[in-house]
Each structure stands twice: as C-alpha cells, then as structure tokens.
Amino acid sequence: MNMMTEYWSSLASLLGVLAFCQSLLQLVFPPELRFLCLRFLNRLFHLFSSYCYFDITEIDGVCTNELYNAVQLYLSSFVSNNGNRLSLTRALNSTATTFGLSNNDCIFDTFGGATVLWEHVVIQRQSQALTWRPLPEEKRGFTLRIKKKDKSLILHSYLDYIMEKSDEIRRKNRDRLLYTNTRGGSLDSRGHPWESVLFKHPSTFDTLAMHPVKKQEIMDDLRDFADGQSFYHKTGRAWKRGYLLYGPPGTGKSSMIAAMANYLSYDIYDLELTEVHNNSELRNLLMKTSSKSIIVIEDIDCSVNLTNRKKKKKNKYNKGDYCDLETSRGAGDEDGGNSTITLSGLLNFTDGLWSCCGSERIFVFTTNHIEELDPALLRRGRMDMHIYMSYCSYPALQILLKNYLGYEETGLDSADLKQLAEVVDKAEMTPADISEILIKNRRHKHKAVSELLEAMKTRVERKLKRGSLRQETEEEKRALESPEGGSESDFEQSCKKEEEIEEKMK
Numbered sequence: 450m451n452m453m454t455e456y457w458s459s460l461a462s463l464l465g466v467l468a469f470c471q472s473l474l475q476l477v478f479p480p481e482l483r484f485l486c487l488r489f490l491n492r493l494f495h496l497f498s499s500y501c502y503f504d505i506t507e508i509d510g511v512c513t514n515e516l517y518n519a520v521q522l523y524l525s526s527f528v529s530n531n532g533n534r535l536s537l538t539r540a541l542n543s544t545a546t547t548f549g550l551s552n553n554d555c556i557f558d559t560f561g562g563a564t565v566l567w568e569h570v571v572i573q574r575q576s577q578a579l580t581w582r583p584l585p586e587e588k589r590g591f592t593l594r595i596k597k598k599d600k601s602l603i604l605h606s607y608l609d610y611i612m613e614k615s616d617e618i619r620r621k622n623r624d625r626l627l628y629t630n631t632r633g634g635s636l637d638s639r640g641h642p643w644e645s646v647l648f649k650h651p652s653t654f655d656t657l658a659m660h661p662v663k664k665q666e667i668m669d670d671l672r673d674f675a676d677g678q679s680f681y682h683k684t685g686r687a688w689k690r691g692y693l694l695y696g697p698p699g700t701g702k703s704s705m706i707a708a709m710a711n712y713l714s715y716d717i718y719d720l721e722l723t724e725v726h727n728n729s730e731l732r733n734l735l736m737k738t739s740s741k742s743i744i745v746i747e748d749i750d751c752s753v754n755l756t757n758r759k760k761k762k763k764n765k766y767n768k769g770d771y772c773d774l775e776t777s778r779g780a781g782d783e784d785g786g787n788s789t790i791t792l793s794g795l796l797n798f799t800d801g802l803w804s805c806c807g808s809e810r811i812f813v814f815t816t817n818h819i820e821e822l823d824p825a826l827l828r829r830g831r832m833d834m835h836i837y838m839s840y841c842s843y844p845a846l847q848i849l850l851k852n853y854l855g856y857e858e859t860g861l862d863s864a865d866l867k868q869l870a871e872v873v874d875k876a877e878m879t880p881a882d883i884s885e886i887l888i889k890n891r892r893h894k895h896k897a898v899s900e901l902l903e904a905m906k907t908r909v910e911r912k913l914k915r916g917s918l919r920q921e922t923e924e925e926k927r928a929l930e931s932p933e934g935g936s937e938s939d940f941e942q943s944c945k946k947e948e949e950i951e952e953k954m955k
C-alpha cells in the first residue's frame with residue numbers, strides 16, 4: 450500500500466473526528482493558530498502510530514545528499530525482481546543498466562529480521578525564487594518507514610549497510626581501471642604518480658583454463674578476503690592478501706590477475722619496478738593506491754635484484770634493466786638509503802606498517818622462476834597463497850575446448866577424447882600454445898582437434914627422444930668417470946648432439 454496515502458488517510462480519519470471543530474477553528478481562529486493546531490494533531494498522530502518515518506531528500510539545502518544516491522542504488526539491486534514499473538538509467542562509461550523505483554512507488558525490504566518500507570516520493574517543486582544554483586523542477590526523496598520498536602536496533606546498521614552495498618554496486622557498474630606508475634616517477638597534472646586507462650580485459654574465471662577444484666579454491670579465498678572486514682579486524686591483521694603466481698610463460702598468470710580483478714570488481718595497479726628509483730618513492734606509490742585494488746608486480750624475479758642484494762643478476766627472462774640502474778645508483782646500500790630500491794624496501798611495501806594504510810588490497814607477484822626468489826618474499830603472511838600455473842591438464846583442456854570450439858564433453862568423439870586425455874599431461878603444452886591451435890582452426894572443429902592431437906603427440910615423441918638421449922649421455926658420462934670408461938671425444942660429441950636438439954626445440 451502507498452505509504453503516504455496510508456499516512457494521510459489515518460491523519461484524515463483523525464481529522465474527520467475533529468472536522469467540525471476545525472471548521473469552527475477556521476471561522477474563529479487566525480491562520481497562525483490553525484497551523485499550530487495542525488502541528489499538534491500531527492504530533493498526536495505520530496505519538497500513537499507504531500511506525501516512525503525518515504525522509505531522505507535528494508538535495509539537502511544546496512548539497513547533494515549522498516544517502517539519497519546510495520538508497521537509490523541499493524534499492525536498484527533488488528527492485529528489478531519485484532517492481533512492475535521501474536526507471537532505468539545508465540551512467541557515463543558504464544556498461545550496466547541500473548533499475549530504479551518509479552515515482553511514488555513503494556517496496557518492502559528486510560534487514561536484521563525487521564521489515565521496512567521504502568517509498569520514492571516525487572513532488573513538483575513550487576516556483577523557485579532566483580537562486581545562484583537552480584534546483585531541479587521535481588523534489589525527490591525517499592521515505593523510510595520502520596517500526597518504532599526496530600528503530601534503535603537496526604537504523605544505523607541498516608544505513609551503514611546501504612552505504613556499503615551502494616559502493617559495491619557503483620564499483621560493479623563502473624568499468625575497471627588499470628593504473629601504471631608514470632615513467633621515471635614523475636607526477637601527472639594532479640600530482641598523482643599513477644596513470645590510468647579503462648581496463649576491459651575479458652578474462653574471467655569461466656574462461657580461465659585450470660583444474661576446477663583449484664579454481665574454486667582461489668575464488669573462495671578471494672571471496673573470503675573481500676567479505677572479511679570483520680574477520681581481519683577481529684584477528685588484528687591488516688586487511689590485505691598476497692598471491693604469488695608462478696609457472697612457465699603462457700600458463701595464464703596475467704589472465705588470472707585480470708580474472709581476479711573482474712571477479713572482485715577491483716582496479717589494478719600494475720607496478721613497474723624498473724621505473725621506481727628508491728624505497729621512499731615505492732612507499733609513496735603505495736600510499737596513492739585506493740582500497741579494493743590489486744597491486745601487481747609482474748616478473749618479480751626480473752624486475753629487481755632480490756636474491757642477492759649486492760650482486761647484479763642476469764637470467765634468460767630478464768626483461769628489465771633495473772640491475773644496471775641499481776649499480777649506477779650505488780647498489781649495496783642494503784637498507785635502501787635514498788638512492789635505490791631494495792628487497793627490504795619491497796618487503797616493507799607489502800608487509801610493513803605502511804602497507805596497512807588504506808585497506809582491502811591484494812598484492813600479486815608473478816614469476817617464471819620461483820626458485821630464484823628470496824625466501825623472505827615468499828613467506829606466508831606476505832605471499833599467503835602460492836599458485837602454480839601449470840601446463841595444460843585434461844580438465845583445463847576441456848575448458849579450452851568448450852570456450853574456443855563450443856565443445857561440451859559429449860560433443861567430442863570419444864576416441865579423440867581418450868587420446869587427448871592420454872597425451873595431454875605428457876605433452877606439457879601451455880594453455881597459450883593450445884589456444885593458438887584452437888583459434889587458428891575455430892571454424893573447423895574436427896581439424897582443430899586432430900591438429901591439436903598431432904601437436905601433442907609430436908611433443909611427446911620429441912620429449913621421449915630427448916629423454917632417452919639424456920639417459921644415453923648420462924650413461925656415457927658414468928662410463929667416462931669409471932676407470933675403464935670411454936673416450937672423452939665421445940662424451941663431447943653426445944653433449945653437442947644434445948645441445949643441437951635443444952636448440953631445435955627452442
């Protein structure tokens with residue numbers, strides 16, 4: 450029932466009893482006195498009513514009322530299922546449509562066991578006097594009706610809950626942002642050290658090929674983290690979590706980060722360590738990240754010398770020149786000083802006192818070589834979850850076949866399936882390798898599967914050959930080491946042979 454109608458009809462019935470008196474009042478008393486009488490009757494009505502009412506107007510004086518916007522968004526989350534007549538809106542840069550309660554419509558909600566009623570009240574504004582800020586023609590607001598007995602129990606927590614929920618909806622409706630630290634640590638026109646672009650990565654946990662059990666475990670962990678404010682508070686822990694993604698190139702580490710961001714509706718801060726000059730700059734960058742975000746350092750083993758803090762390190766995946774930078778800036782200053790970035794600076798970044806400023810942040814480091822990382826960086830509490838992104842397994846392959854070719858398990862030839870299941874683990878192909886074959890042949894499903902099988906079998910054969918060759922070499926080596934061993938030149942030859950094959954494999 451319309452709440453305002455209910456309210457006014459009750460008032461009218463009360464007034465009906467006094468109608469005669471009122472007409473007498475009109476005749477006898479001046480308008481001011483009549484107004485006072487009406488106010489008195491209104492108070493009388495509220496005194497005997499079992500409800501209390503709260504008005505949340507769109508504009509509070511001259512300022513926009515944040516609570517009004519929050520209620521509007523909050524109601525939009527469930528109004529689409531219940532309402533018959535709804536208002537629809539879509540914000541700038543948004544890809545989602547928002548449902549809203551139509552003018553003068555009502556909806557019930559429950560919170561903490563209490564039922565409340567919301568009414569969207571829209572009335573025409575009377576002609577405005579000249580103001581410096583013209584107001585909208587319509588006066589909008591929400592009226593919240595709560596039972597008097599529930600008021601003290603739920604009102605504050607309910608409004609806090611609405612603010613929280615609306616923030617979440619706003620973030621979901623808005624497109625994600627991908628931030629990166631500006632080149633050479635310079636600040637942008639607003640003094641920010643981060644530059645941002647719209648983040649529209651299509652990777653989700655549905656498209657990610659990995660074992661479903663492992664995937665579910667990660668999703669649950671992320672959800673627990675996002676919903677864990679009170680838990681972290683209760684246990685005295687900073688509300689942050691670290692994930693280390695490691696594995697060969699092309700196994701989906703970057704895709705996983707995008708899926709995490711899309712799953713939680715978090716922004717991403719992609720930290721390029723080679724552009725950070727010293728520990729205090731690193732700390733400053735951290736301070737300028739917002740909560741509900743994922744801070745990513747990709748290829749952590751290549752970005753900065755973390756295993757041996759004094760020696761310059763080189764490895765075959767080295768993608769940055771940080772070590773040179775560090776040397777030229779006076780490496781060896783283990784404590785960080787002012788002129789370089791160190792492991793302890795990075796540890797403080799993820800785990801020190803400063804890391805708790807701002808909350809609900811996830812740190813993700815990726816590496817191809819976990820064995821090259823300093824154990825201090827890997828310890829639990831810093832990197833809480835170590836996730837191995839493996840070569841494609843059979844359950845992961847099924848996901849790729851479904852996503853790329855539209856194959857459900859039943860749609861594939863059972864003989865092909867059996868063969869795929871047999872060779873997929875031995876082939877050690879990355880999801881990136883497999884998806885390339887599937888994309889290339891996506892119009893010809895059978896060809897895609899047969900080509901994939903062929904590629905896998907070839908890899909297995911090569912691996913077997915390589916394995917047996919290695920075994921031969923080792924045998925020869927052993928023979929060499931034994932007193933009656935073979936000649937040195939034979940051993941050298943087999944080494945060369947092995948190197949040649951490895952070269953071809955690359």
Ligand SMILES: Nc1ncnc2c1ncn2[C@@H]1O[C@H](COP(=O)(O)OP(=O)(O)OP(=O)(O)O)[C@@H](O)[C@H]1O
Pocket residue numbers: 656657658659696697698699700701702703704705817838879880881882884
């Ligand atoms: N597990 C996966 N599920 C779905 N697609 C994947 C997966 N792994 C890789 N891919 C595909 O391969 C491409 C490369 O993957 P991605 O960049 O995530 O790999 P990576 O592990 O980050 O590699 P690198 O170590 O070289 O950074 C992606 O575009 C994605 O389409």
Ligand SMILES: [Mg+2]
Pocket residue numbers: 702703704747815
């Ligand atoms: Mg990557």
